[in-house]
Amino acid sequence: MNGMLKGTGSIRWRLIVQLLSGAAILTIILILIVRSFAQQLAEQSQDNILNASLTAILDASSIQQGELTVDIPYSAFSMLSNLSNDRVFYRIDQDGAFLTGYADLPKPKLRATTDTPAFMTSTYQDIEIRMVTATRLLALEGRPIELQASIAQSRNGQAKTLAEISNMVMLFGSGFFVISAIIALLAAQSTVGPLKRLAASVSRRGPHDLRPVTASVPEEMAPLVQSLNQFIQRLDTSLTRSEDFIAEAAHRVRTPLAIVRAQAEITLRRVDKDENRATLKEMIRAIDDSSRAAGQLLDHAMVTFRTDHLERSKIDLGALVGETVDRLQAVATLKDIVFTYAEIDPTQIFGDAILIQNAVQNLLDNAIKYSPVESDISVELTVEAPWVTLSICDQGLGFPKTGAERLTERFARGDNVSGIVGSGLGLTIVDEVIQAHSGNLIISNNPNGVGACVSISFPSS
Amino acid sequence: MRFLLVEDNIQLAKAICSHLLLDGHVVDHADRLSTTRDYLATTAYDMILLDIMLPDGDGREFLNRYRGSAGKTPVIVLTARSEVSDRVGVLDLGADDYITKPFDFSELEARCRAVLRRHGGGATNIKSFGEVEFDGLSGTITHHGTTTNLRNKELRLLEIFFNVPGQICSKSKLVDRLFSYDEDVSENAIEVYVARLRKHLEGSNVQIITVRRLGYRLSLV
Numbered sequence: 097m098n099g100m101l102k103g104t105g106s107i108r109w110r111l112i113v114q115l116l117s118g119a120a121i122l123t124i125i126l127i128l129i130v131r132s133f134a135q136q137l138a139e140q141s142q143d144n145i146l147n148a149s150l151t152a153i154l155d156a157s158s159i160q161q162g163e164l165t166v167d168i169p170y171s172a173f174s175m176l177s178n179l180s181n182d183r184v185f186y187r188i189d190q191d192g193a194f195l196t197g198y199a200d201l202p203k204p205k206l207r208a209t210t211d212t213p214a215f216m217t218s219t220y221q222d223i224e225i226r227m228v229t230a231t232r233l234l235a236l237e238g239r240p241i242e243l244q245a246s247i248a249q250s251r252n253g254q255a256k257t258l259a260e261i262s263n264m265v266m267l268f269g270s271g272f273f274v275i276s277a278i279i280a281l282l283a284a285q286s287t288v289g290p291l292k293r294l295a296a297s298v299s300r301r302g303p304h305d306l307r308p309v310t311a312s313v314p315e316e317m318a319p320l321v322q323s324l325n326q327f328i329q330r331l332d333t334s335l336t337r338s339e340d341f342i343a344e345a346a347h348r349v350r351t352p353l354a355i356v357r358a359q360a361e362i363t364l365r366r367v368d369k370d371e372n373r374a375t376l377k378e379m380i381r382a383i384d385d386s387s388r389a390a391g392q393l394l395d396h397a398m399v400t401f402r403t404d405h406l407e408r409s410k411i412d413l414g415a416l417v418g419e420t421v422d423r424l425q426a427v428a429t430l431k432d433i434v435f436t437y438a439e440i441d442p443t444q445i446f447g448d449a450i451l452i453q454n455a456v457q458n459l460l461d462n463a464i465k466y467s468p469v470e471s472d473i474s475v476e477l478t479v480e481a482p483w484v485t486l487s488i489c490d491q492g493l494g495f496p497k498t499g500a501e502r503l504t505e506r507f508a509r510g511d512n513v514s515g516i517v518g519s520g521l522g523l524t525i526v527d528e529v530i531q532a533h534s535g536n537l538i539i540s541n542n543p544n545g546v547g548a549c550v551s552i553s554f555p556s557s
Numbered sequence: 558m559r560f561l562l563v564e565d566n567i568q569l570a571k572a573i574c575s576h577l578l579l580d581g582h583v584v585d586h587a588d589r590l591s592t593t594r595d596y597l598a599t600t601a602y603d604m605i606l607l608d609i610m611l612p613d614g615d616g617r618e619f620l621n622r623y624r625g626s627a628g629k630t631p632v633i634v635l636t637a638r639s640e641v642s643d644r645v646g647v648l649d650l651g652a653d654d655y656i657t658k659p660f661d662f663s664e665l666e667a668r669c670r671a672v673l674r675r676h677g678g679g680a681t682n683i684k685s686f687g688e689v690e691f692d693g694l695s696g697t698i699t700h701h702g703t704t705t706n707l708r709n710k711e712l713r714l715l716e717i718f719f720n721v722p723g724q725i726c727s728k729s730k731l732v733d734r735l736f737s738y739d740e741d742v743s744e745n746a747i748e749v750y751v752a753r754l755r756k757h758l759e760g761s762n763v764q765i766i767t768v769r770r771l772g773y774r775l776s777l778v
Contacts, residue, residue, distance in 0.1 A: 350637040351566055354659035358572030361662055364733055365579060373729060380738045387659050426654075426667040429709040430737065465739075469710065 107291070111284040119276030123269045130268075134261040138254045139226070143215055146228040149176050150213065150247045153186070154232045157243055164190060164236060164243070176249055185220060185227075185248045191241055201246055204229040208244065223250045290314050294321065306332040349390055357383045392521040395454060399525050403532035407448050410557060413484055414443045414477055420456045421475060428464050428473070437475040443484050446557040447533045455529040458522040459488050459550050466492035466548065483536075485553040494541040494548045503539065526552065558603040558673075558682070560584040563593045564635065565611050569658075573606070576662050581720045589613045597628070604669055605632045607652070617650050624651035631672045635660070661737060663713070670694060684719050687763040687777045691719050700761040707757070710735050714750050718765065718775040727772040 152172040158165055166188050176184050187197035201220060204227065208214035213230040227248035233240050290313050297311045308325040357380055364376045418439045428435060445452075463473045471491040478485050495503065496510045503510060504527035507520035523539070530537045535554040542549050560577055564570040565588050577584045585600065587593040590613050596602075609616040620632060634647045634655040647655050653672040656665055673682075673694055682694040690699045696712040697704050707715065713735055717726060728744040735750070736742045751773060755765055762778045 350658045351569060354637075355566065355569045355572060357659040358569060358576065358662070362572055362575050362579070365730065368727070370729065373733070377733070377738050383659060384661075384739060391657070423654075426671045427664055429671075430663055430667050432708045432710055470708070 108284045108288045111287060112280050115280030115283060116277055119273055119280065122276075123273045126272065127262075127265050127269045130265045131258075131262055134265070135258055138257050138261075142226055142249065142251070142254050143228065145175055146215075146226060146247055146249060147213055147230075149173070150228050150230050150245055153188075153245050153247065154230060154243065157188075157232065157234070157245075159234055159236050162237060164195075164234065164241065166196065166243070166245075172247075176247075182253045183223070183250045185225065187246045189244045192244070197246075201248060202227070204246065217251075218248075220248065225250050226254075290317060298324070306335070350387060353383050353387045357387075389521075392525070395458075396521050396525055396528075399451060399454060399528050402448060402451055403528055406451075406532055408446050409449065410444055411447055411449045411452065412442050413445050413452070413486065413554065414439050414441070416449065416453055417456055417475060417477060417486060420453055420460060424457070424460050424464065431464065431467065432470040433464060433467050434472050435475055436472055440477055440479070443477060443479055444557045445484050445533075445554040447554060448529075451529045451532065452554075455526045455552065456486065458526050459486075459552070462522050462550075463488050463490040463492075463548075466490060468492060479556060482556055483553040484556045485551055487549060487551040489542050489547055489549040491542075491545070491547040494546060495539055504537065526550075530554075558582045558669075559600070561593070561596055561600075561602045561605045561630075562586045563588075563590070563605065563611070563616065564608045565589060566608075580666070590616075590619050593619065597623075597630075602630050603673065605630050606635055606665075607632050608635050609647070610637070617647060620647065620652060621650045631676050633665070633668055633672060663734070663737070666713075667709070686719060686722050686775065688761045689758065689763045691715060693719075698757055700758070700763075705757045708753075710750055711753055711757070714747075715754055718773070722775045725768050725772050725774045731772070 149172040152169050152175075153166070156167045156169045156172075168186070173184060176182070185198045185201050187199065187201040188195045198220075202216075202218045204214040205216055206214040208229040208231050210231050210233060213228050215226070215228050217224065217226055219225065225248040227246055229244060229246040231242055231244045233242055235241075290311075294309065294311055294313055294317065298309060306328050308328060309321055311321075313321050360376050360379050360383070364373060364380075367373055367376065418437065421435050421437050425435065460473070460475070467473060467490045473491075474487075474489045476487045476489075478487070493510075502508045504523045506524050508524075509520045523537075527537050530552050533554055535552060538551040538553075540549050540551075541547070560582055562570055562573055562577075562584055564573065564586070567588065570586050570588065574584050574586055585596050585602075587596055588611075590611055597605075607616050607620060611619075616634065620634070623632075631653045632651065634652045635658055636647065636655055637658045653675070654668045656668055670693070683690055683692050685691065688700045691697075692699075693712065693716050696707045696709070698707065698715065699705075714731065717731065717734060728747050731747050732742060732744055735747065751765055751767075758764065764776055764778055765773050766776050767773055
């Protein structure tokens with residue numbers, strides 16, 4: 097009956113995936129920006145130091161007693177060696193000719209002037225270096241000379257700083273991502289939450305609860321709830337209409353049957369001729385047959401409907417059987433049949449009271465119908481965990497030797513009861529009710545004597 | 558006994574009334590709730606037979622209001638509905654019992670008897686013939702100070718005799734009144750019950766006499 101709806105992906109997962117991919121992209125961009133910024137900053141600071149160091153060297157050079165003196169001050173190197181064990185190289189040229197330092201240090205690609213130093217990144221002795229070159233003009237014996245100085249430093253320290261910053265940024269990025277993920281989950285939860293609550297409040301309902309849904313939902317879901325309510329309204333109307341229809345149909349069929357039956361009975365009391373009396377009795381039997389069949393068919397439809405949507409509650413089976421026995425006492429006394437029923441302590445089971453009462457009534461009806469006059473019907477309730485068992489034994493014909501197991505099928509009747517009015521639906525109804533309650537139905541003949549025994553058991557609660 | 562029958566179907570009402578009259582009861586018939594209220598305002602009844610679907614309202618609402626206004630007369634609901642829930646519903650509203658249409662008159666009679674017995678019916682149910690007092694409600698006969706309990710079929714048989722003392726009742730009619738129509742019983746089955754009643758009546762001046770080929774009648778010795 098309940099076809100599974102084919103889902104087209106979950107809103108929650110879609111939301112989570114979208115939010116998380118957004119967060120991931122943002123995190124990556126953030127990491128890249130911060131890293132490149134840090135790199136720039138690190139380069140800048142190395143350049144500044146190199147520049148300062150170079151300026152110190154150039155400033156310290158002078159013409160003394162007609163000779164160019166280049167004195168590399170201690171401070172020039174000390175400011176460079178503050179970081180890790182980076183190596184420092186230098187080279188000084190005079191008018192383009194090598195003067196001192198590392199002769200094979202690469203030449204600057206750009207031409208440095210006195211105002212603007214030239215920076216470059218290169219490789220020297222298989223290590224990456226950053227080099228700055230600047231020039232200074234000095235006068236020697238009235239002739240200008242150009243002093244060009246280069247100072248280079250390996251980039252270990254910078255790489256290390258950069259790596260540290262990168263680690264930090266990765267850490268921050270991951271943290272950012274984790275927080276975004278949590279927020280995404282919460283957001284998805286709070287979006288899906290009202291949907292779930294709505295679904296729960298609808299699915300918790302019993303089969304007859306057709307009130308409109310009043311659960312408060314977000315604005316976006318209001319149209320859905322509104323159409324759901326309209327649907328419920330239509331369902332309610334059509335259910336009420338069909339219930340009314342069944343009641344009306346039963347009324348329409350049963351009332352004329354009642355008229356015919358009552359008039360036939362009256363006539364039977366007035367007519368003396370045996371043939372006419374026999375005909376009237378046949379009529380009454382036929383009426384009983386059809387009204388019983390109609391009743392059982394309606395009952396069967398009701399049972400089928402309710403077993404699809406069981407309305408379970410705690411039932412005291414003992415009290416329920418007691419009430420049903422009381423109700424049928426009047427019919428039983430007509431045949432001087434005595435019910436022996438000792439109500440025992442509360443026997444709680446979990447089930448649909450209306451269905452179970454219907455089943456018990458069918459069994460008792462059968463027992464009365466197939467019992468001889470002035471006999472006993474024993475109704476016994478036993479509790480033997482985990483089962484509560486109701487046994488009903490009569491002193492009638494008993495079940496036929498063969499084919500008894502077929503009696504729970506629709507319209508099946510024993511081959512030894514053709515003289516008795518019956519629809520063949522009684523045990524079918526009982527069987528369906530028992531199955532819906534995960535119980536057992538056992539039909540047998542009374543082992544110590546005559547008669548039929550029917551036992552139904554329910555799981556005790 | 559005095560019955561009030563509330564039933565909008567005139568043909569069914571007529572048949573039920575005839576039946577009750579044949580059994581020696583008095584019956585008023587109302588075909589709608591307004592008439593019902595008029596009858597109840599002026600007459601005391603032993604039993605109300607109430608239909609559910611009536612032209613000017615729902616019998617269940619009427620029942621609820623009647624019980625609410627301290628109406629005490631026993632009510633048996635005649636219902637065309639068959640669902641257990643419907644039937645249980647009328648009991649909760651204060652009906653004493655219900656019977657589903659179409660019904661067997663002997664079942665209606667049995668239910669009336671059971672309801673009246675629960676309500677502790679009055680002395681009007683005691684009929685006497687000769688030295689014998691017969692209480693149709695509790696199902697006992699008393700003569701010379703001894704009271705005997707009757708089984709249901711004995712009770713119903715004796716009731717038929719007491720309703721028409723001195724008249725001949727045919728065997729086949731007695732069988733039809735005593736057994737349900739789905740039982741195949743021979744006319745001789747009635748002899749068992751006549752024999753038992755004769756035993757119960759032993760020592761009194763009342764006798765069940767066999768009228769050859771015609772049946773039985775109750776007569777004084």
